[in-house]
Amino acid sequence: xxxxxxxxxxxxxxxxxxxxxxxxxxxxxxxxxxxxxxxxxxxxxxxxxxxxxxxxxxxxxxxxxxxxxxxxxxxxxxxxxxxxxxxxxxxxxxxxxxxxxxxxxxxxxxxxxxxxxxxxxxxxxxxxxxxxxxxxxxxxxxxxxxxxxxxxxxxxxxxxxxxxxxxxxxxxxxxxxxxxxxxxxxxxxxxxxxxxxxxxxxxxxxxxxxxxxxxxxxxxxxxxxxxxxxxxxxxxxxxxxxxxxxxxxxxxxxxxxxxxxxxxxxxxxxxxxxxxxxxxxxxxxxxxxxxxxxxxxxxxxxxxxxxxxxxxxxxxxxxxxxxxxxxxxxxxxxxxxxxxxxxxxxxxxxxxxxxxxxxxxxxxxxxxxxxxxxxxxxxxxxxxxxxxxxxxxxxxxxxxxxxxxxxxxxxxxxxxxxxxxxxxxxxxxxxxxxxxxxxxxxxxxxxxxxxxxxxxxxxxxxxxxxxxxxxxxxxxxxxxxxxxxxxxxxxxxxxxxxxxxxxxxxxxxxxxxxxxxxxxxxxxxxxxxxxxxxxxxxxxxxxxxxxxxxxxxxxxxxxxxxxxxxxxxxxxxxxxxxxxxxxxxxxxxxxxxxxxxx
Amino acid sequence: xxxxxxxxxxxxxxxxxxxxxxxxxxxxxxxxxxxxxxxxxxxxxxxxxxxxxxxxxxxxxxxxxxxxxxxxxxxxxxxxxxxxxxxxxxxxxxxxxxxxxxxxxxxxxxxxxxxxxxxxxxxxx
Numbered sequence: 245x246x247x248x249x250x251x252x253x254x255x256x257x258x259x260x261x262x263x264x265x266x267x268x269x270x271x272x273x274x275x276x277x278x279x280x281x282x283x284x285x286x287x288x289x290x291x292x293x294x295x296x297x298x299x300x301x302x303x304x305x306x307x308x309x310x311x312x313x314x315x316x317x318x319x320x321x322x323x324x325x326x327x328x329x330x331x332x333x334x335x336x337x338x339x340x341x342x343x344x345x346x347x348x349x350x351x352x353x354x355x356x357x358x359x360x361x362x363x364x365x366x367x368x369x370x371x372x373x374x375x376x377x378x379x380x381x382x383x384x385x386x387x388x389x390x391x392x393x394x395x396x397x398x399x400x401x402x403x404x405x406x407x408x409x410x411x412x413x414x415x416x417x418x419x420x421x422x423x424x425x426x427x428x429x430x431x432x433x434x435x436x437x438x439x440x441x442x443x444x445x446x447x448x449x450x451x452x453x454x455x456x457x458x459x460x461x462x463x464x465x466x467x468x469x470x471x472x473x474x475x476x477x478x479x480x481x482x483x484x485x486x487x488x489x490x491x492x493x494x495x496x497x498x499x500x501x502x503x504x505x506x507x508x509x510x511x512x513x514x515x516x517x518x519x520x521x522x523x524x525x526x527x528x529x530x531x532x533x534x535x536x537x538x539x540x541x542x543x544x545x546x547x548x549x550x551x552x553x554x555x556x557x558x559x560x561x562x563x564x565x566x567x568x569x570x571x572x573x574x575x576x577x578x579x580x581x582x583x584x585x586x587x588x589x590x591x592x593x594x595x596x597x598x599x600x601x602x603x604x605x606x607x608x609x610x611x612x613x614x615x616x617x618x619x620x621x622x623x624x625x626x627x628x629x630x631x632x633x634x635x636x637x638x639x640x641x642x643x644x645x646x647x648x649x650x651x652x653x654x655x656x657x658x659x660x661x662x663x664x665x666x667x668x669x670x671x672x673x674x675x676x677x678x679x680x681x682x683x684x685x686x687x688x689x690x691x692x693x694x695x696x697x698x699x700x701x702x703x704x705x706x707x708x709x710x711x712x713x714x715x716x717x718x719x720x721x722x723x724x725x726x727x728x729x730x731x732x733x734x735x736x737x738x739x740x741x742x743x744x745x746x747x748x749x750x751x752x753x754x755x756x757x758x759x760x761x762x763x764x765x766x767x768x769x770x771x772x773x774x775x776x777x778x779x780x781x782x783x784x785x786x787x788x789x790x791x792x793x794x795x796x797x798x799x800x801x802x803x804x805x806x807x808x809x810x811x812x813x814x815x816x817x818x819x820x821x822x823x824x825x826x827x828x829x830x831x832x833x834x835x836x837x838x839x840x841x842x
Numbered sequence: 843x844x845x846x847x848x849x850x851x852x853x854x855x856x857x858x859x860x861x862x863x864x865x866x867x868x869x870x871x872x873x874x875x876x877x878x879x880x881x882x883x884x885x886x887x888x889x890x891x892x893x894x895x896x897x898x899x900x901x902x903x904x905x906x907x908x909x910x911x912x913x914x915x916x917x918x919x920x921x922x923x924x925x926x927x928x929x930x931x932x933x934x935x936x937x938x939x940x941x942x943x944x945x946x947x948x949x950x951x952x953x954x955x956x957x958x959x960x961x962x963x964x965x966x967x
Contacts, residue, residue: 621942621943622853622854622923624943625854625923625942625943625944626853628945629857629944629945629946629949630857630860633860633861633864636864
C-alpha cells in the first residue's frame with residue numbers, strides 16, 4: 245500500500261517534469277523573441293529550470309519513502325514558484341506582460357499536490373511577486389500602475405486557488421468517505437464471516453465444556469487481542485474465578501492475581517449493564533492493584549448473564565500503543581453474548597441432567613420401597629399367620645414344639661418390625677409421612693405404650709411403671725406415630741436395662757410443652773455418644789452382640805418427634821443410674837371439648 | 843357365610859382359607875380380578891377380601907366392574923401391602939381395610955364385622 249503511494253507520487257513527479265521540459269523549451273525557443281531585460285538571463289533561467297528538473301527527477305527516482313519523496317516534491321515546487329517569479333521579472337518590459345497567466349497553472353498544481361497550505365503559499369508568493377514586478381514596471385519603464393487592474397489580476401490568483409482547493413477538498417472528502425465506507429463494509433463482511441465461523445465451531449464442538457474456548461480461539465479471526473478471559477463470580481470464596489483463558493504465545497505477563505469480589509475492572513464489568521472499553525487500564529481508577537512492571541494495556545469487558553443474572557465477565561486485552569476502538573467493542577459484545585449463551589446452555593444442561601438423575605434415583609427408591617413392602621410383607625404374613633394357627637391348635641403339640649413355635653413367631657415379628665422400620669425411615673426421608681393429629685391425654689398415651697410392651701418387659705423380668713399425674717392438658721399428636729415413638733424408646737430401654745430392672749414412663753408439664761420421659765436403669769450413655777445414638781444404624785459400643793433390631797428405632801423416633809415440631813434428646817438420670825430419653829411436644833390450645841374430657 | 847379371597851399370592855389365599863375355614867366360613871379363592879368376577883357369577887359371596895396389586899386385572903379394575911353389576915353387592919375389604927392402605931381403600935370406596943402383615947385375630951374380627959358370624963355358629967367354641 246505504502247509502496248503503491250510512493251510509485252504514484254513518482255509517476256506524478258515525472259508528468260510534472262515533462263511539463264517543466266516544455267516550459268524550458270518555451271523559454272529557450274520563444275523567450276528571446278519577447279521583450280526582455282537580458283537575453284543571457286533568459287537562457288540562465290532556462291538552464292536553471294532544466295538543472296533542478298533533472299535533480300528532482302533523479303532524487304524522486306531514488307526516494308525510499310513517501311515522506312522523503314514529499315520533501316523532494318516541495319523543493320521542486322519551490323523551484324517552480326521561484327522560476328515563475330523570476331520569469332515575471334525578466335519579461336516585465338513586455339507591454340502585454342503575459343507571464344502572470346502561468347501563475348494560475350502553478351496555483352492549480354499546488355492545490356493538487358500540496359493541498360490548502362500549498363495553494364495559500366503559492367497564491368501569496370505569486371501575488372507578492374506580481375505586485376513587486378508591477379511596481380518595477382512603473383519605475384523602470386513608466387508603465388501605468390492601475391490599482392484596479394492589479395486587484396483584478398490578484399483576485400484571479402486568489403479565486404483560482406480558492407476554487408480549485410475547495411473542489412479538491414470535496415473530492416478528497418468524498419474519496420475518504422467512500423474508502424471509509426468500503427473499509428467498514430469489508431470489515432463487517434469479514435466479521436460476519438468470522439462470527440459465522442465461530443458459530444459453526446460452537447455447533448460442531450461435541451463436548452459441552454469445549455465450546456467457550458473454541459469461541460475465544462475463533463474470535464481471534466475477527467478481533468486482535470493478546471489475552472481473553474472469562475471470569476465467574478464465586479460468591480462463596482468472595483472472588484472472581486477464571487474459568488477460561490486464552491493468551492497469545494508471546495504474552496509473558498505473570499499469572500492473574502486473585503481479584504476480590506466487587507473489585508477491579510472485572511467487578512465494574514459485572515455491575516455494568518453493557519460492555520466497557522478502557523483505552524489504558526493503568527490510567528483507570530477502577531483497575532485493581534497493579535504490578536510495577538505491568539505493560540500498559542487496553543481492556544474491554546462484557547458482562548455475561550447466566551441464569552438471568554450477570555455473574556460472569558468476558559474480557560479482552562491488548563498491549564498499548566494500540567487501544568481498542570468502537571468496532572472492537574461491538575465485536576466483543578457479539579462474542580460475549582455467544583459465550584453467555586453457551587454458558588447458559590451448559591448450565592441448563594447440567595441442571596437438567598442433575599434433576600434427571602435425582603428423578604431417576606427417586607423412582608428407583610419408590611420402586612424399591614414398593615417391592616420391599618410387597619415382597620417381604622406378604623410372605624411374612626403367611627409365615628406369621630401359619631405359626632399363629634399352629635399355636636392355636638395347642639392340643640396336638642408337645643411343650644418342645646410350643647417353644648419352637650414361640651421362638652419362630654417372635655422372630656417373624658422382629659423381622660416384620662425391622663421391615664416396618666426400614667419403610668418408615670425411607671418414607672420419613674422423603675417426607676412422605678403425613679400426620680393425622682388429634683388431642684390425646686398424655687396419661688392415655690403412656691398407658692397404651694406400657695400395655696403394648698408389657699410382654700417384652702416381662703420376658704426380661706422387668707417392670708414398666710407409669711408415673712403420671714392425671715388431668716394434664718392433651719397434646720395434639722398423631723396417636724399411632726407418637727405410640728411408635730414412645731414404643732421405640734421403651735423397646736430401647738428394655739434392651740439396655742438389666743434383667744429384673746424397672747423402666748419408668750413419665751409425663752411432665754414444662755413451659756409451653758409436655759415432656760414424656762422414658763427412664764431406664766441401664767449403664768447410661770457417655771456424653772460423647774449422646775448425639776450419635778440418634779444416628780441411623782448406631783449402636784453403643786459393647787452392645788453389638790446383645791442388641792437386636794435394625795438400629796433405626798431412635799433415628800425414626802427423632803424424625804417423627806421433629807415432624808410434630810417437638811424435640812427428642814437423652815440425658816443421664818438425675819435420681820439414679822441410667823438414661824432419660826425425653827420427648828418434648830409443644831402444647832397447642834386444646835378445644836374446649838377436649839379440656840372437658842381431660 | 844361365604845368369603846371370597848382375591849389375591850395373586852397362593853400362600854395368602856391358603857392362610858386366609860385355613861384360618862377362616864377353622865372359624866366356620868365357606869372360603870373360595872381367586873388369583874386376580876377376572877377370576878374373581880367368574881367366581882362371583884357362580885356363587886355370590888357375603889364378603890370379598892381384595893388384594894390391590896395383581897396381574898391380569900388389579901383391585902381397582904375389579905372394584906369398578908363389580909360395582910357396575912346389578913345389586914346386591916357384597917362388602918369389599920382391602921387386604922394389601924401398600925404403603926398407604928387407607929388411601930387405596932378410599933380410592934375404590936372399600937368398606938374396610940387390613941394392612942399386610944396382619945394378625946389372624948384381626949382378620950377374623952374384620953370378616954365377622956362385615957359378613958356376620960359364620961353359618962351354624964362358631965365351631966371352635
